[in-house]
Amino acid sequence: MAPSSLPRRLPLALRLKRMLPRSLFGRTLLIFVVPTFIMLAAATYVFFDRHWYTVTQRMTHALSGDIAFIVDLMQKSDNRQSTAEVVHLALTKMDLVVTFAPGRSLPDPLPIHGPIAVMLKHALNESLSNPYVLDMTYAPETISVEVGVPEGVYTILSPERRVYTPTTQVFILWMTGSSILLTAVALLFMRNQIRPIRRLAAAAEAIGKGRDVPWFKLEGSSEVRQAGAALMVMRDRLKRQIAQRTAMLAGVSHDLRTPLTRMRLQIELMGGSAETEELSSDVGEMEEMLNAYLAFARGEEAEAAVPVDLAELLNEITVAARRQNPAITLNAPQGVTIILRRNAMKRCLTNLVGNALRYGSRAVINATIDDQTATITVDDDGPGIEAKRREDMFRPFTRLEESRNPATGGIGLGLTIARDIARSHGGDVVLEDSPLGGLRARAWVPV
Ligand SMILES: Nc1ncnc2c1ncn2[C@@H]1O[C@H](COP(=O)(O)OP(=O)(O)OP(=O)(O)O)[C@@H](O)[C@H]1O
Ligand SMILES: [Mg+2]
Incomplete structure (x- = not known):
């Protein structure tokens, strides 16, 4: 084939393809x-x-x-x-x-x-x-x-x-009539065959968004049933894996707390020299880390997704945050209800608001909703993060300022947890430039 004939043939095939119906x-x-x-x-x-x-x-x-x-x-x-x-x-x-x-x-x-x-x-x-x-x-x-x-x-x-x-007329009438009848009957049966596939797709989507799908029932042709059964097995395996990870994390954190408490006691008995001061602060940091681990593990505990009033949830977060810093504004559409794991989502947004107030001096929360996603942005007027370092901040225990000094940051789990939660809902958290001059954290979830 001459190389020049290739591009000329391609559009026709593409055009034909585009003309064909897309649905099953x-x-x-x-x-x-x-x-x-x-x-x-x-x-x-x-x-x-x-x-x-x-x-x-x-x-x-x-x-x-x-x-x-x-x-x-x-x-x-x-x-x-x-x-x-x-x-x-x-x-x-x-x-x-x-x-x-x-x-x-x-x-x-x-x-x-x-x-x-x-x-x-x-x-x-x-x-x-x-x-x-x-x-x-x-x-x-x-x-x-x-x-x-x-x-x-x-x-x-x-x-x-x-x-x-x-x-002649009788023949044409019969031919057309019987064809229409046949097509109608086929249509009816076909719709029944396609419904289970649609339900399967919906179930897979819901599982992807971290929702439970107790309504899923195996039905339809054997292939569709097989796919449905495989999906259910996959869901159970996923659940088990998360549960295992959470249990291990919680177990390790919990077990380490006892020796740490003993160490703290020992240090206190040793009296207050410069060395023990340092040891003591290290132990304090470790305790804080373990608490964060435990909080993370708790967030992963099986929580059911329920209908949540978005404005109410955001208001709750804002009111709690105002106790530390009153410079926080909220704009949220009233009367919007979405399906979320409430405690997890609250933790996610609280982490973002907490960051804005810790690294900036004021925060603005905006919520918008369209027919596919609910988006919540948290803006601050702080120093921000340069674009190429933003992705790094989602890694556990990563801070922009690496001193581990509790005065200049936390332990570096907040964004990790926030993103984990948003992703388990089928959404995500990303960092951007804020019109306030600092950082904008944008969290979204599908509705
Ligand atoms: N709004 C912000 N403005 C500037 N830097 C930020 C902002 N949010 C996060 N950062 C940077 O990203 C790092 C990681 O944030 P992350 O929330 O994961 O941890 P943290 O705030 O340090 O600790 P914690 O686990 O207590 O939240 C922070 O240490 C900080 O350096
Ligand atoms: Mg934080």
Whole structure:
């Protein structure tokens, strides 16, 4: 293939792809409807080509034969009575009305339209030796054939049904009707097949957002059930793993507290020299770390997601934070309820607000909600963090200022915990520049 032909072929394939329906329902429908219509078209074509054509040809031949027969008989009869008998026979046995206009001459031929008229004309040409005029629209459902003879003009009226076969309409009606019925039935069944897949997707999404899905029931085809069962096993394994991690963290923290308390006692017994001061502060720091570990572990404990009034939750956090620093403003939309693990989310936002007040002098909390996410930003007017160091701050025990001095920061777990909680809800926490000059922490969760 020439390299230049590649880009030209690609857009067509892409365009075709874009035209195809995206949903499983649409695609299945297409898979079903396209062959049905191809079959319908093929059957209709074969029907017209073979059956309809042959039948119509036979019928036009029969009619033209009758007409020629009557004209011949009329011309051969030499008295009034036998002529009347022919007319009567034509009417009763052949459904044809025959009249004779003596001395009249044949009118101009009329233009004819349609395949039936053409076929009838061919048949008349074959069986009649006299000139004639065919009128397909003489009267409703009536065809007239005027035949010129030296003495005048015979007019023969025939009902249309002698050349039209009604099976045509019946056939098309049946074909279309049964196809529509078939498609409708298929649609109905298909919807039932697709519903379990939708529910499975919804369940997987809910699990991803850290919500419990007690409503999930295995249903649908065996493949969908299998996927559903696998999802449930995965959920249980995830739960177990988190529980294990939490239990271990809590166990270690708890066990270390006892020897630490003993050390603190020992140091106090040793009396207050410069060395013991340092030891004492180290022990204090370790205790603080362990408390943070324990708090972290507690946050991971299975908490059920419940509907939470966003404004109320933020107000609670703000009121608590105001006790240390009143310079804090809150803008939150009223009456918005979202599903959250309340205590965990409160811890997450409290950590962000705590940072803003610790490293800045005032904080502004803004909450916005659209149909997909709830976003909470916490701004401060502090020194901020330079862009390339921001991601690092999410690592446990990482501080911008590495002295571990409790006067210039905490132990460095706040952001780690905040992000962990937001992610377990299917959201995230990111750090950005704040319009107040300091740092903006933006937390979002799907609603
Ligand atoms: N709003 C902020 N302005 C400036 N620096 C910040 C801000 N928030 C966090 N930082 C920096 O990021 C580091 C990590 O923050 P993090 O909240 O994880 O820990 P911490 O505040 O030090 O301790 P704690 O576990 O008590 O929250 C902080 O030590 C600080 O250096
Ligand atoms: Mg902090």
